[in-house]
Amino acid sequence: MMTAPGSEYALEVLNLNKAFGGLVVTRDVSLKVRPGERRLIIGPNGAGKTTLFNQISGDLQPNSGFVRLFGADITYLPPYKRAHCGLSRTYQIITLFAGDTLEHNVSLGLLGLQRTRWQMWRPMSAYRDLATEARRTLDTVGLLHLADHPISDIAYGERRRVELAVALAQKPRVLLLDEPLAGLSNTERSTVQSLIASISRETTVIMIEHDMDTALNLAETVTLLNYGRVIVDGDRDAVITDERTREVYLGT
Known part of the structure; x- marks a missing residue:
């Protein structure tokens, strides 16, 4: 638009x-x-x-x-x-997927912006450009070293930063x-x-x-x-x- x-x-x-x-x-x-x-x-x-x-x-x-x-x-x-x-936003109550990694959470946030149609049978590993951007954004919020950890393993304050990363990754x-x-x-x-x-x-x-x-x-x-x-x-x-x-x- x-x-x-x-x-x-x-x-x-x-x-x-x-x-x-x-x-x-x-x-x-x-x-x-x-x-x-x-x-x-x-x-x-x-x-x-x-x-x-x-x-x-x-x-x-x-x-x-x-x-x-x-x-x-x-x-x-x-x-x-x-x-x-x-337009992007964060929420008062954190809305991340606790069982998924930080990288996966940010990648999912980017997936909705893709102009090409998402195919549910295609593994996320196939979307390497999304993973690269997710890791870049996690680096900007100081969490790149935890990119492969599940959300459930990190502290509450770090989860807040992941949510901010999800929003910022959408530019x-x-x-x-x-x-x-x-x-x-x-x-x-x-x-x-x-x-x-x-x-x-x-x-x-x-x-x-x-x-x-x-x-x-x-x-x-x-x-x-x-x-x-x-x-x-x-x-x-x-x-x-x-x-x-x-x-x-x-x-x-």
């Missing part, structure tokens, strides 16, 4: 609404994120942050509203087609990170923070995170959600010092 002529935004979310039964989870949410931007999404538990990501990635369909990637309407595309358009233009620092020790958190900070500006990064001290070091702009609505949106320092942010999120 080509970038729409005149598009100045990497991602546009326009009047997005989602309800489950009688519960409204996102209410007229609108965001405009520029190419290369580092955007942080914050809010209390239940604010609708992950539901918003699910609508952007195609895991959930909105009841109304639009999602545009570089000006192209992707609102009703399935997730794998959004990946072809340059996304927009990357959604859903609480990438959750459950990590101080050392692991520092490692993942450095990896996120090193991501090329060719990739726009939008992150949900509760570790404010770390996340704010990575963000340039911040969006505060509460009860499914955008409460404050703009420059990082302006949002953090806004009275509404202190009331809703910081509890002061």
Whole structure:
């Protein structure tokens, strides 16, 4: 999918609404994120942050509203087609295959981007280009030495890095990170923070995170959600010092 002529935004979310039964989870949410931007999404538990990501990635369909990637309407595309358009994400709950190796997990993530049809009877060993790219990406997150180990053998923080490798291997233009620092020790958190900070500006990064001290070091702009609505949106320092942010999120 080509970038729409005149598009100045990497991602546009326009009047997005989602309800489950009688519960409204996102209410007229609108965001405009520029190419290369580092955007942080914050809010209390239940604010609708992950539901918003699910609508952007195609895991959930909105009841109304639009999602545009570089000006192209992707609102009703399935997730794998959004990946072809340059959108990738990680999840709050790790979604790796525990019995498979690190290399195999990253290769599987790349397989869905292949333009040629995947043949289920063809062994993964036949896709040598995928294995090469998987190992290259594992090297960028410091895990090449564990490429042949099963996911079940590695630590939780390393699994977080593998999930990041799966997303980065797809060379996304927009990357959604859903609480990438959750459950990590101080050392692991520092490692993942450095990896996120090193991501090329060719990739726009939008992150949900509760570790404010770390996340704010990575963000340039911040969006505060509460009860499914955008409460404050703009420059990082302006949002953090806004009275509404202190009331809703910081509890002061």
